[in-house]
Amino acid sequence: HNIKLYSDLSPYCFGSQTPVRNETPGFNVWVFIYEKGYQSTDTAVSSVFTKMKGVGYTNVNGQERVWDVADYVFPPQGDSSFVVMTNYIITEGQAMGKCPEVRLFCPSLLFPFLLRHMTGICVNTTKTCEVLAWCPVENDHNIPDPPLLMSAENYTLFIKNSITFPIFDVTRSNLVEGVDANFIRTCLYDPVTDPLCPIFRLGDIVKLSGFSFEVIARVGGAIALVIDWTCNLDLDITHCKPKYTFHARASVGYNFRFAKHYMEDKIQKRTLLKVFGIRLDIIVQSLARKFDIIPTLTAIGSGVGIFGVATVVCDLVLLYLLPKREYYKNMKFKYTDGGHQESLDLDRSSYYNLEANTRRVEDTVQSNVSL
Secondary structure, eight states: OHHHHHHHHHHHHSOOOOOOOOOHHHHHHIIIIISOTTEEEEOOEEEEEEEEEOOEEEEETTEEEEEOHHHHEESTTOOSEEEEEEEEEEEEEEEEEEEEOSSSSOOTTTOTTOSSEEEEEEETTTTEEEEEEEESOOOOSSOOSSOTTGGGGGOEEEEEEEEEETTTTEEEESSOTTOOHHHHHHOOOBTTTBTTOOEEEHHHHHHHHTOOHHHHHHHOEEEEEEEEEEEETTSOGGGOOOEEEEEEOSSSOOEEEEEEEEEETTEEEEEEEEEEEEEEEEEEEEEEEEEOHHHHHHHHHHHHHHHHHHHHHHHHIIIIISTTHHHHHHHHEEEOTTOOEEESSOOHHHHHHHHHHHHHHHHHHHHHHHO
């Protein structure tokens, strides 16, 4: 009896099963948690207002001058993109007329793109070409070093940004809870201690973007100040706050010319400024998410359906396309002596035979116990 009992039980006690791994739950969790598959999204409509503050001082050849916001910000309207002048080359008292070029050679052939009209006459005293232009012509060969407006490092920039997520009907401002008039009066942006302060020191902006202020102030450059609004509206609205980052737009080098016209002795004259400055582009990025039943059901259906397709595709590739397809066929199917192919999966009759064998073993065990 003991030998028969052992032989009857051994297939069930010492048998093994190969578990089938199902990755669908893991994929659905990834879609739901990481990709926020249960939420709908919206981007914001944004407006930006800026205001610079600070006073600059220069002393060029004994001529003292004070520069305020109206002098060094272009344009002065407070747009989201503007230039702060940090260095310049000034040519005063220009009037329309004929005068010699400042270069040490006639540039008519080498520099045909110059915005001056060549008269075709060479001036012997200067050994240069005569031009019809605003005279005296500008000499921009020598850029002032150090920059004339190094004091711009301590200018401050105030930013007011308002956004609206139209789908969710949510409006926010960078003057969030706790950022009131008293706080603004004393704060200065710092990524660690004051990350929500809307007042920025120009020198800090340059430093956080990776530039050297003295280098960029001398020849100019462009910096992007990015305001990022990434909000989960399933949480309290107070968690929707801006994050400021700073990026160098390109290598250093940015300038343009600006003229101030006036009349003197009934002659139109101008003062020409070649301005080197820091161009600031304020860019607003936004993405809001909130629970929505439609994307939730869509994510569930996609997660389940993609594995149904994957099973079919994998079978086709393994059984018909790969060089070792015969090996995979042998692993997936078994053959009887008659050569007929049958699936390893249990059919309905095999299942009932297995159940009957299991009951027979249980009866044998009970009879042995009773003996």
